[in-house]
Amino acid sequence: MLAAGWLLFPALLYTSTPQPAQFSHQAHGEAAGLTCDTCHGFTAEGRFAGIPTTESCAGCHSGLLGETESEKHFFANFVEPGREVNWLIYSRQPDNVRFSHARHVQVGKMECAECHGPHGESESLKAFERNRISGYSRDIWGPRMLRVGLKPGQGMKMDDCMACHRDRQVEAGCLGCHR
Amino acid sequence: MTGTRRNLLAFGGGAAAAVAFTPIPWKLLDDVSIWTQNWSWIPPVPRGEITVKHSACTMCGAGCGVQAHCVGGQPFGLAPVAGHPLSHGGLCALAYGAHQMPYHARRLRKGLSRGAEVAPDVALAHAVEILRDARDARRVVAVLDERPGRMVSAMYARLLGGLPGSVYLTPPAPERATAGILSGWAGRPAGFDFEKARTILSIGTPLLDGFGAAGALLALWANREDRVRFLHAEPRQSHTAALADRWIAIRPGSEAAFALGLAGVLVRDGLAKAPAPYGAFSLEEAARRTGLRPDTILAVAHELAGRGPALVIGGGDPVSGPLPRDAEQSIAALNVLLGSEAVCPRHPLPFERPATPLLDVPDGTISVLIADAASNGCALPEAVLRRKLANNAQIIRLSAFQTTAARRADVVVPVAAPSEALEEVTAPACNARAAWGLAPPLVERPEGVYTVPEVVARLAEGCQMPAPGSIDEASEAIQALGRGSTFEFGDASIWTDSEDSGQLEFAALPEIRLEEPSLADGFPLTLMPAGWRGAAAAIPLPPLTTKLYQESELRPGAREARVHPATARDLGLARQSRATAETPYGSAAVSLRFDESVPPGVVEVAAHEDDAARVFALCGDTCWRSAPARLRRS
Numbered sequence: 001m002l003a004a005g006w007l008l009f010p011a012l013l014y015t016s017t018p019q020p021a022q023f024s025h026q027a028h029g030e031a032a033g034l035t036c037d038t039c040h041g042f043t044a045e046g047r048f049a050g051i052p053t054t055e056s057c058a059g060c061h062s063g064l065l066g067e068t069e070s071e072k073h074f075f076a077n078f079v080e081p082g083r084e085v086n087w088l089i090y091s092r093q094p095d096n097v098r099f100s101h102a103r104h105v106q107v108g109k110m111e112c113a114e115c116h117g118p119h120g121e122s123e124s125l126k127a128f129e130r131n132r133i134s135g136y137s138r139d140i141w142g143p144r145m146l147r148v149g150l151k152p153g154q155g156m157k158m159d160d161c162m163a164c165h166r167d168r169q170v171e172a173g174c175l176g177c178h179r
Numbered sequence: 180m181t182g183t184r185r186n187l188l189a190f191g192g193g194a195a196a197a198v199a200f201t202p203i204p205w206k207l208l209d210d211v212s213i214w215t216q217n218w219s220w221i222p223p224v225p226r227g228e229i230t231v232k233h234s235a236c237t238m239c240g241a242g243c244g245v246q247a248h249c250v251g252g253q254p255f256g257l258a259p260v261a262g263h264p265l266s267h268g269g270l271c272a273l274a275y276g277a278h279q280m281p282y283h284a285r286r287l288r289k290g291l292s293r294g295a296e297v298a299p300d301v302a303l304a305h306a307v308e309i310l311r312d313a314r315d316a317r318r319v320v321a322v323l324d325e326r327p328g329r330m331v332s333a334m335y336a337r338l339l340g341g342l343p344g345s346v347y348l349t350p351p352a353p354e355r356a357t358a359g360i361l362s363g364w365a366g367r368p369a370g371f372d373f374e375k376a377r378t379i380l381s382i383g384t385p386l387l388d389g390f391g392a393a394g395a396l397l398a399l400w401a402n403r404e405d406r407v408r409f410l411h412a413e414p415r416q417s418h419t420a421a422l423a424d425r426w427i428a429i430r431p432g433s434e435a436a437f438a439l440g441l442a443g444v445l446v447r448d449g450l451a452k453a454p455a456p457y458g459a460f461s462l463e464e465a466a467r468r469t470g471l472r473p474d475t476i477l478a479v480a481h482e483l484a485g486r487g488p489a490l491v492i493g494g495g496d497p498v499s500g501p502l503p504r505d506a507e508q509s510i511a512a513l514n515v516l517l518g519s520e521a522v523c524p525r526h527p528l529p530f531e532r533p534a535t536p537l538l539d540v541p542d543g544t545i546s547v548l549i550a551d552a553a554s555n556g557c558a559l560p561e562a563v564l565r566r567k568l569a570n571n572a573q574i575i576r577l578s579a580f581q582t583t584a585a586r587r588a589d590v591v592v593p594v595a596a597p598s599e600a601l602e603e604v605t606a607p608a609c610n611a612r613a614a615w616g617l618a619p620p621l622v623e624r625p626e627g628v629y630t631v632p633e634v635v636a637r638l639a640e641g642c643q644m645p646a647p648g649s650i651d652e653a654s655e656a657i658q659a660l661g662r663g664s665t666f667e668f669g670d671a672s673i674w675t676d677s678e679d680s681g682q683l684e685f686a687a688l689p690e691i692r693l694e695e696p697s698l699a700d701g702f703p704l705t706l707m708p709a710g711w712r713g714a715a716a717a718i719p720l721p722p723l724t725t726k727l728y729q730e731s732e733l734r735p736g737a738r739e740a741r742v743h744p745a746t747a748r749d750l751g752l753a754r755q756s757r758a759t760a761e762t763p764y765g766s767a768a769v770s771l772r773f774d775e776s777v778p779p780g781v782v783e784v785a786a787h788e789d790d791a792a793r794v795f796a797l798c799g800d801t802c803w804r805s806a807p808a809r810l811r812r813s
Contacts, residue, residue: 001194005201013206047228094216095224098248098256134213141209145202174726175275179224179248179256 010145014129014138021078021085022070026123036112036120048101051087054078070124088128090139091116091156098179108170117153225250233260233669235604235618236274237597238721239556239712240326240352241265241392242604242614243274244668247621254278254598254621259394260668264675265606265614269394273556273713276721280596281622285580285719288625291591299627303634305590306575307641309547313342314642318546319569320345325352325555325717327534328527328613329603330653334635335551336532341644346545349534350559351501353384354391354609356494359536360511361522365683370525370611371490373399378482378489380410381419382510383434385496387411388418389556389712391607408486410479412437415783416776427479430470431705431781431805434493434502435693437476438509440465441491444480445516452518454687483513488520492609497557498710498786500803501538508691515685523611526678529656531613540567549638550584550717552577552594552631558708558715558786560795560803561587577634580719583789592634597718599624600631603650604673615657616673617650699763702807704746706762708794709735709783715791728787735785740769742810743779747771750810757813760784762797762806768813782808 028034039052058079064071078085093099104110112120129138141147142155150160158177165172198204227250236243236257243266247254257278261268280286290302297305313320320342322335327349339345349355361369373379373396384390387400387409400409400422411423412434420426429437443460445451466473483489493510495501502510514522537559546569561584568574576588579596595602598621606614624630629637632650639647657663663677711734713720728736735741740760742752752758754773759766760782769784777783786794798806 001197002201005198005203009201009203009206013210094213095226096216098229131210133207133210135217136213141206145206175256175258 006145013132015132016127016129017088018127019088019125021074023074023125024070024123025120029120040112042102042106046102046106048105051089054082054084088130088137090119090128090137092137093140093156094136096178098177108168114152114164115156117151119153224255225253227251231669232619232621233671234598234621235602235616235671235673236270236277237553237602237604237618238273238277238280238718239554239716240354240605241271241556241607242616242673243270243392243394244671244673245270245274245277246669247278247598249621262666263394263668264666264673265392265604265610266394267392267398269392269397271389271393271712272724272727273721274393276723277597278621279721279723280579280718281599281624283580283596283719283722285582286596287579287581287585287591287593288628290593291581291585291588293589294586299593299629302590302592303629303637304641306549306592306634307638309573309575309590310342310549310638311642313547313573316546317343319544320547320549321348321540321545321567322346322549322551323348323350323537323564324534324551324553325350325557325559326551326553326605328531328605328608329553330530330648330650331551331603331631331635332534333530333532334632334647334649335549337647338635338639338644341639341642346540347532347534348537348540350537350555350557351495352555352557352608353494353496353501354607356384356501356507357492357511357514358525358609360507361514361683361685362525364511364515364685364688365524366686367683368525368527369522369683371492371609372521372523372611373490375488375523376407376490376519376521378408378410378486380412380479380483380489380491380513381423382412382438382491382493383496383502383506384492384494385417385419385712386492387422389497390492390494391609408482410482412479414778414781420776425479427471427475428778430468431707431778432503433469435506435509435691436465436468437471438491438493438506438513439691439693440469440476441480441483442509442513442516444477445484445513448481448484450480450484451516453515453685460693483517487517489517490514490519490521491517495804496710497555497712498715498791499708499805500558500560502804503694503802505691505694508689509693512688512691515688520682522683524681524683525611526613526676528605528613528615528653529660530653537564537567542566543569545569546572548572548574550574550576550578550588552579552717554713554717556712556716558710558791558795558803559717560798560800561792562796562800563803566800577631578717579628582717582719583792584717593628594634595620595624595628595630598622599628601650603653606675612678613676614673615653616671617654619671699807702762702809704780704782704808704810705805706760706782706784706797706808707805708786708791708798708803709741710786710791715786715788715795719788735772735783735787737785737787737790738768738770739772739785739787740810741772741774741777741783741785743775743777743781744773745779746777746781747773750812752810752812759811759813760797760808761811762808764799764806765796767793767797771810782810 232247244260244263245257248256259270289296409423410425412427414431439460462473491513574588578585602618728734795803
């Protein structure tokens, strides 16, 4: 039963779905002279723009720039037909949660990796592991079932938010994050 | 291993024990709880660009500024407005859920006529008919307005002007109690300038928990440092008692004795700045009645006199009602004795009309009562209201919700809920400086539902009376004053008077006679209704507040009675057991909770929404503050 609980249960709990397109954050990072907020930036009003649209990708990729299969696939399936990519978002929170990137990044001076981990250095997009019961990504719970010894950027549960607020002595009432 | 029954049982037992050491139960618990948020019948919160609208909360009369966070024009959350002159960047629990009120399960979109649903215009026509008949028969018509001082209040007063013998009423509210008595003694409106006070003593009033605008006093408390001290006298360790710099735990019902004891010390030690008729009330007598040590009363009196300007505020609380008359007068008189500079003249708004306190109206005199829809967040027991009505009196109620009071009215005209219509906001009645503003609607009101000014105008029209005006007149009247300052936030604004407050002069204080507490044989305990602002008010609680009393138990919920563990032990009652609370006026089943903040000998029964009528019935029909009681195991 112990083995089933620790090995079989996690395997059964999550389904694995590949992203609809591949993307190398590493290739688009320092090597290309870009930073996180080049694509995931803030609007003129200070609002977080979130995931870039295909149109913004096409700003650079109006034609093929490389020879990788993933770029060819992306170009043929999304840029040329002008289709948006239905990205599976690892950090998606429940509907009753609101999170201000502007407040955390611009006012709180937090680095993206403090919540998102080394996602910006990844060579390819890992498969999206969806919890069969809650419907949210495995990244919300974190990689370890016991949630012990998680590194910064591993796990995005309310506990993680509260721990960070506690450490930084920043008060936030229920309605600061919930709606 | 062989498949014996013993082995099978051992395997099952071992597996059950082992599962607790795996992530299965804990992870499943977490995931299932999140899964319950995703049920298809739970409306999802819209996603999209967040925009902000500005308005004011109209759940009570505090007038707090709010900014509504909206997606697609639909508000999903409210937040306070920094720098707002009334709320000072704070909001109470009611305000945080005000945007949910248009979608409340009890939202009334149709009228009610003798309990049956009718179209809104049919309900209004019925109301006009009642009013016309009352005018023709020269019967007494009254308007009950929980938030006097608005332009719509002036419209009601004009409507009543065409009905001989009519009366414009307001129910008791903590903010009006001490200030109201001081106004009477000064012969002009009085208010408090909290910023001037260096010592504030509240006696039985939740000053830091739902008095006036929530943010204003809490901001003063949070930034007080050594500038101002908060003292609080109350039998129980309430939220205000817990926050105060000093809590003085007096016996239930001894508020007047405590105030008179303080006054006695001020007079005896030559600290009073005005003559007082009660120097003979001895320190020892006050100590005996309040259960305090004489040196405690002495120290408080000297602190009030030595750390001036001092303010002393009574008024009871929003649920358990006003303090007795002798207590209110004794508390108000302390301000006169102390010569408090924090008690100032209040310049009324140009359209403000004086209202008669409901409790001053002779019993059985009102034939038709028009109850306004606005709430001040306080409880008004139906029995107390009914006592003022004549036999066969009729009630016309303007309401956005199907409450117990609405169901018992003869006619209910459906009106806009909070956030649905342009509404007036004014400063709390205790504030020295008047304020007035308009709260823009956050959502559209349903078709057919009226605004209150529309109903008043239609009532006047139906009775062939002159038009009672409109709320547009208010802004013109305020502009004509040519003074004050306007705080603008988004598309909303609020005007605050700047007229120099000056000093008040008081006539000689009346003699205050201490009423002897009434004792009832066989009722050794004291039952006290308990609650929080809005818990038993004219409009229901926002759904958001269920977190406070259902999930977190931070506030008492329905049918809960809290007693000190020692009281329960003496009575042989167990924690969370069922019991019956009995008073000379009736009995009610309650669920017992132990709470060491409740004084021994007291039973605090939660007055909560519709269930509040059952609790108030235990206190009779003249007072809803306390009653002699006993507890019996069910």
